Amino acid sequence: MMYEFLINNRTDLAVRCREKVALRPGRIASEAQLRNGVPMFLDQLIRTLAIERTSTPMESRSISGPAGGGLALSEMGISAAEHGRELLALGFSVDQVVHDYGDLCQAITDLAIERDAPFQIDEFRTLNRCLDNAIADAVTEFSYQRDSVAAAKLAKDNNERLGYFVHELRNLLGTTALAFTAAKVGNLNLSGATGTILEKSIFNLSKLIDTSLDDIKEIGRREGELLSFSLSAFIEEAQASAELSAEKSGCKFKVQAVDTDLQISGNRPLLLAALANILQNAFKFTQADTEVVLSAYASADRIRIDVTDHCGGLPPGAEQSMFLPFSQSGKNRTGAGLGLTIAKQSVVASGGNLSVHNVPEVGCIFTISLPRRSVAA
Incomplete structure (x- = not known):
């Protein structure tokens, strides 16, 4: 059984992975660097296999995520994303992210052959699902952070270049204005109609330069101060009022922990x-x-905000009409049927999207998807 095999050989597998990593050019492995990689992944895999031996195997998805590449919050996804961030900070490439988890799969296979350990088909499927989800989350976060850093550097470089351009252009314009004044005082031909036109052109160019500088400052101010806010604080605020509604409805309500480093943008009151x-x-x-x-x-x-219920699933065709005005598909017809319509309009107004995923005979997952913002320096 893979469950017992991993428990008995956890330390040996971690050592083998570090040895494999050390053999790759430019990659130095340490426990600190791998704390969100191989050791934590092994623990999560063991816990997943343990739950899948019980009468409620689907509960393992909260640890290791669903099959088929579906997006969902899981412990394995969070730690894999952190591992991807660490490798980027250390200067490694995306292939190193994939190889770290590939090394673990190879170590498990090699050791199992050496020890003649039999594994069940379902256990192999679980291992593959866990590896797929961990690699996907690690690579996704690595790529996002890399692109975010590149975009921030590009924007900074562009602003600096534009600032230097405007500064130098203004110096040249001052020199031109002085030359024109000298020519005018000296009763040169430029003091006629042609000179008047040139004077107006110089004035307009000066005004354009001043406006461009103001625009650059305003864009930086809006992006840095007005659009972004903390996701965790937003969820805490929503939770406070929702708990009262849940208690009134006699409903159990659970809020998953949120990464305090995450930021979103949009109209906060509308999104709340x-x-x-x-x-x-x-x-x-x-x-x-x-x-x-x-x-x-x-x-x-993107930032995803999921609300998962246990309504029993939607009737056929309800997903298409869910967000239409006055649409009510359930037995409870209280209210006007406008809540979800208004919700979608508010999310779209903030540059996001609201969708629903039907889980037949279980319930619905409503998802708000919004642009992700980098943490302010």
Whole structure:
């Protein structure tokens, strides 16, 4: 059994992985660098296999994520993303991210052959699912951080170049103005109609330069101060009011931990109202003795806010009409049927998207997708 094999050989597998990593040119392995990589992945894989031996195997998805590449918050996804960030900070390439997890798969296979350890087909499937999800999350975060750094540097370089250009252009313009004044005082031909036109042109150029400088400052101010805010603080604010509604509805309500470094942008009051409407809808339709779960996490250049309920699933065709005005597909017809419509309009107004994923005979997952912003320096 793979479960017992991993428990008994955890230390040996971690050592073998570090040895494999050390053989790759330019890659120095250490426990500090790999704390969110191989050791943590092994622990999560062991816990996943343990849960899948119980009567509720699907609960393992909260640790290692779903099959098929579906986006969802999981412990393995969070630690894999952190591993991807660490490798980028250390100056490694994206192929190093993939190789770190590939080394573990190879180490498990090699040691299993040496020890003649039999594994079940379902255990191999679990291993492959965990590796797929971990690699995908690590590579996704690595790529996002790399692109974010490159975009920030490009924007800074462009602004500096534009600033130097405007500064030098203004110096040249001052010299031209002085030359024109001298020519005019000296009763040169430029003091006639042609000179008047030239004078107006110089004035307009000066005004254009001043306006360009103001625009550069304003763009930097808007992007740095007005658009971005903390995702964790946003979720905490939404949670405070939602808990009261959940208690009133007799519904269990759970909020997953949110990375405090994540930032989003948009109209905060509108987004709070949108999330409140989605949560109210979940409390309204989720079945007795079940819970509504609120989670928020990063996926590449987007932030996803998921509201998961246990309404029993949607009837056929309901996904297409879910966000239409006055649309009510459930048995509970209280309200005007406008909450989700308003929610979607508010999310779209902030540059995001609101969608619903139906899980037949289980429930719905409403997802707000918004642009992800880098943490302010």
